[in-house]
Amino acid sequence: MDADTIIETVNLTKKYKKYEAVSDLNLKVKEGEVFGFLGPNGAGKTTTLLMLLGLSQPTSGSAEICGLDPLRKAKEVKRVVGYLPENVGFYGDLDAVQSLEYVASLNGIQKSKIAEKTEELLELVGITKDAHKKIGAFSRGMKQRLGIAEVLIKEPSILFLDELTLGLDPEGALRLIDLIHSLNRDRKITVLLCSHNLHQVQKISNRVGIMINGKMIAEGSIESLAKEKFGLGEKEYSLEEIYMKYFQEV
């Protein structure tokens, strides 16, 4: 593992009986970058994230997160990785502060620091006004913001964000993407962003990987992928055009 590589997988494979969800995945993500993890539904993105978190056992191959094996050191890996799943759930009868306090206690954060951290994070994600409102009454956008606050409470080095902006209105989605961008820029958090919204991914990603049918078919910066598919030219290609080109070829 290189000094600046924070996530690395070597021939990572996951099979469910005969179905191969992830096939020989070789991936490297550098520290401090935003990596766009793209692919259609069922491509194996979430399965990969779960294996990287130690929540799913790979059939073969290996993975390393900050030099730790997620399978053997799952607890340590989960201490440095914040994971926001596609359909993140909340306890509807708790308010935002109580929910954050619960997550903080699960992370073993000292009681004396919890109140301060909670206040700071609620302000960061912009839901201070609704801090004592029951989560059951939150909009989807507010829930996603609270979800981000919850993953940030442990001060992670890496964020796994699975379909962060799914079901959000364009303005809400834009605000969230800006928030992630600022977290990456200001706190140097490495981000692995799974999304179908290619425009948003293009906006903040340093590099992208395209996964189809469990295989990583392309990986690199948007410019390099465009060059590979469309050759040298004046025209700037969007990530959507590049993605569709790869997708159609497969």
Added chain:
Amino acid sequence: MSGLFAVFRKELCDHFSSYRFVILFALIAMVSFITSYMAGLHMKENLEALAKTRFPFLMLFSSQGALFSMIQFVAFFGPLIGLILGFDSINRERAQGTLIKLVSQPIYRDAVINGKFLAGVATISVLLVSVVLVISGFGLAIVGVVPEIEEIWRLLIYILISIFYISFWLGISILFSILFKGIATSALASVALWIFLSFFISLGAEVAANAVAPQDSKSQTKPELFVKNMRIKETVSLSSPMVLYSKATETIINPMRKTTGSFIMMGPMEELLSSRFKNPLSLGQSMIVVFPHMTTLIAITLICFAISYLVFIKQEIRT
């Protein structure tokens, strides 16, 4: 340990603040209260007529009130507490998407299931202890007899056996909540198993006993055949946790009981006559009599939880 404690505290808080628990607790407290009140009144009349009765305090729990005694009530309806506390413990988390959030925190996965089970056991313990204390206080006021040390020990053992008995059902309901994705399915499966093990096993025991050692109602049955029939019936019915629990608690609460099952059939007058020469068993002897029942009850509770634990640990959690 911080993960386990956090889950435990959250679950305990949820149990005590949930309407279903409050309703169930109120119902159980009310029925126990009425049962002991009836038993107390009945005992008061009897005690006035008797010169000396041993262990009158325990009779509050073993004497039948209007319909049933306190221990019979817990034997029948205690499992419902366990089932209600656990039938949706895992699948509800899965359905609302909080399970993946929990397991992606830096805690061991078993902290989730251990925390939930321990919170359930703590809730059951609080419930049972408070009901027993309320009945004891109430009984003291009605009967006016202070319990002896041995009676207090017997009550403590009774509470302990009851905790394991109800925890067995808690373990069953947690297991079903892991196995079934639907909350309604796990609730239905838990209730179905409760009905089967509590009510149908005794019917099955009778069928099995009559099939192996049939009893002819017209002609007189041979004594050996009768004993064989009874033995089979008793052995088969022991596969019901309710039977195990009833036999264990009845022997612990009633020191005059010298066996968990007797083949001797006596009429009321014969029983009254023989009771003159009966002496109560000491606590140690009562414990020896019910030791197999107690260990079996504890074992099935632990086995049930161990199965839930293993299934949960092996399961892949995606939501």
